Amino acid sequence: MRVMVVGAGIVGCSTAYALQRQGYQVTLLDAQVEVGRMSSYANGAQLSYSYVEPLASDATLRALPGLLLAKDSALKFSPRWDTQQWAWGIQFLAACTRSQAQNGTRQLLELAALSRRTLESWMEEEHWSIDFARNGKLVLCRDEATLRRQEAQVALQAKLGSSQEVLNAKQCAEREPALSHIANSFAGGIWTESECVANPYLLCQQLANSFVERGGKLALGQKVTAFERQANRVQAVHTEQGSLPCDAVVIAAGVASPRLGAMLGMKLPIYPIKGYSITVPVINAEKLARCSITDLGLKTVFAPLGQHLRVAAAAEIVGEDLHIDPKRIAQMLHAVNELFPGACDLSAPQTWAGLRPATPNSLPIIGQAGGWASNAWANAGQGALGLTLAAGSAARLASAL
Numbered sequence: 001m002r003v004m005v006v007g008a009g010i011v012g013c014s015t016a017y018a019l020q021r022q023g024y025q026v027t028l029l030d031a032q033v034e035v036g037r038m039s040s041y042a043n044g045a046q047l048s049y050s051y052v053e054p055l056a057s058d059a060t061l062r063a064l065p066g067l068l069l070a071k072d073s074a075l076k077f078s079p080r081w082d083t084q085q086w087a088w089g090i091q092f093l094a095a096c097t098r099s100q101a102q103n104g105t106r107q108l109l110e111l112a113a114l115s116r117r118t119l120e121s122w123m124e125e126e127h128w129s130i131d132f133a134r135n136g137k138l139v140l141c142r143d144e145a146t147l148r149r150q151e152a153q154v155a156l157q158a159k160l161g162s163s164q165e166v167l168n169a170k171q172c173a174e175r176e177p178a179l180s181h182i183a184n185s186f187a188g189g190i191w192t193e194s195e196c197v198a199n200p201y202l203l204c205q206q207l208a209n210s211f212v213e214r215g216g217k218l219a220l221g222q223k224v225t226a227f228e229r230q231a232n233r234v235q236a237v238h239t240e241q242g243s244l245p246c247d248a249v250v251i252a253a254g255v256a257s258p259r260l261g262a263m264l265g266m267k268l269p270i271y272p273i274k275g276y277s278i279t280v281p282v283i284n285a286e287k288l289a290r291c292s293i294t295d296l297g298l299k300t301v302f303a304p305l306g307q308h309l310r311v312a313a314a315a316e317i318v319g320e321d322l323h324i325d326p327k328r329i330a331q332m333l334h335a336v337n338e339l340f341p342g343a344c345d346l347s348a349p350q351t352w353a354g355l356r357p358a359t360p361n362s363l364p365i366i367g368q369a370g371g372w373a374s375n376a377w378a379n380a381g382q383g384a385l386g387l388t389l390a391a392g393s394a395a396r397l398a399s400a401l
């Protein structure tokens with residue numbers, strides 16, 4: 001069976017690789033001339049298997065007015081004449097209940113566990129070089145109320161099999177001495193030993209290389225413009241370069257998935273949530289945390305990645321806009337200076353903006369998603385967790401096909 005996977009980000013690369021391993025004849029197609037150049041390029045690098053709580057929750061709903069009104073807030077919403085934005089927003093608000101957030105946490109923890117098992121088995125076989133480290137993660141809370149809320153989440157997740165520890169400020173500084181100088185700024189934190197990091201762009205490249213070595217075909221620089229229909233089946237994918245026949249198609253096109261899915265009659269409730277990253281060289285490793293750090297006060301993630309520090313932040317609901325706002329870069333540089341002064345060379349950061357393909361309830365869409373085509377599948381909407389969930393989503397899609 002010839003399968004066309006549309007989109008060579010982390011989700012598409014993982015899907016193509018998983019399907020090729022199962023013996024399908026797979027073509028991985030992308031509009032870009034390289035794999036992993038869009039949302040998967042320079043994200044936060046977290047394999048965040050235990051931090052999967054959906055963005056939509058009762059707590060988010062309570063915090064929303066403050067977040068929207070605060071000066072220099074991590075969250076920005078620019079209303080647009082865009083029915084998709086408003087429909088998504090309404091569905092997001094409807095998903096902001098405790099029971100849906102808890103149910104979402106349970107489902108995402110299951111998918112994350114499958115992802116960990118799948119990626120680690122692939123890595124064991126392929127020996128990829130992807131700056132992978134199992135260095136743990138410390139989530140820092142600046143006030144008691146945030147720490148109490150995190151503690152409740154830890155208790156919920158403990159029942160679902162997660163192993164996490166609640167630390168006071170002194171214990172946080174003991175775990176990461178590089179934070180000692182600002183330990184007083186924190187009420188405490190949550191430590192998760194089993195969290196990992198990996199370079200998402202390198203992982204996309206290595207997945208694509210292994211996919212080709214196993215007989216898969218790459219079709220890069222080819223933008224899909226239409227699907228050729230025969231009765232209730234897609235029989236070919238049209239690109240600007242020509243037509244490629246197929247027996248099945250998988251839409252894994254990140255934030256472009258709703259547009260492509262609509263051509264097949266699928267309704268995919270995915271909207272971009274923009275974020276930013278900087279990558280800076282480490283000049284004094286003693287002054288840097290060894291694990292990943294999330295500062296919930298600054299809503300910023302810090303990940304040691306090889307010889308560099310990757311910092312990611314912000315959630316902007318502004319449409320498909322990839323403009324890099326210098327104010328966001330300045331905020332992240334300031335955050336590095338506050339937490340890890342002297343650790344990194346901040347003179348020439350590599351800057352990046354990307355779009356999280358987010359569903360209203362943070363659950364990805366994996367499988368058949370309605371529409372007229374009986375041989376079309378979607379693997380999209382992994383949102384803020386695409387790197388984390390890609391391998392598990394690919395495994396799930398491959399068993400559904």
Ligand SMILES: Cc1cc2nc3c(=O)[nH]c(=O)nc-3n(C[C@H](O)[C@H](O)[C@H](O)COP(=O)(O)OP(=O)(O)OC[C@H]3O[C@@H](n4cnc5c(N)ncnc54)[C@H](O)[C@@H]3O)c2cc1C
Nearest residue numbers: 007009010011031039040044046224254275385386387388
């Ligand atoms: C600032 C930031 C930090 C993040 N941090 C993390 C993190 O720490 N951990 C984590 O797990 N996740 C993180 N994420 C989320 C993660 O980056 C995304 O979920 C993931 O990259 C989505 O992958 P994707 O393959 O679905 O989309 P993409 O990587 O965007 O891939 C989609 C591909 O489809 C192609 N395409 C689109 N339209 C067409 C067409 N018509 N024809 C052909 N090809 C097409 C595009 O060119 C693109 O290459 C972060 C995201 C951001 C923005």
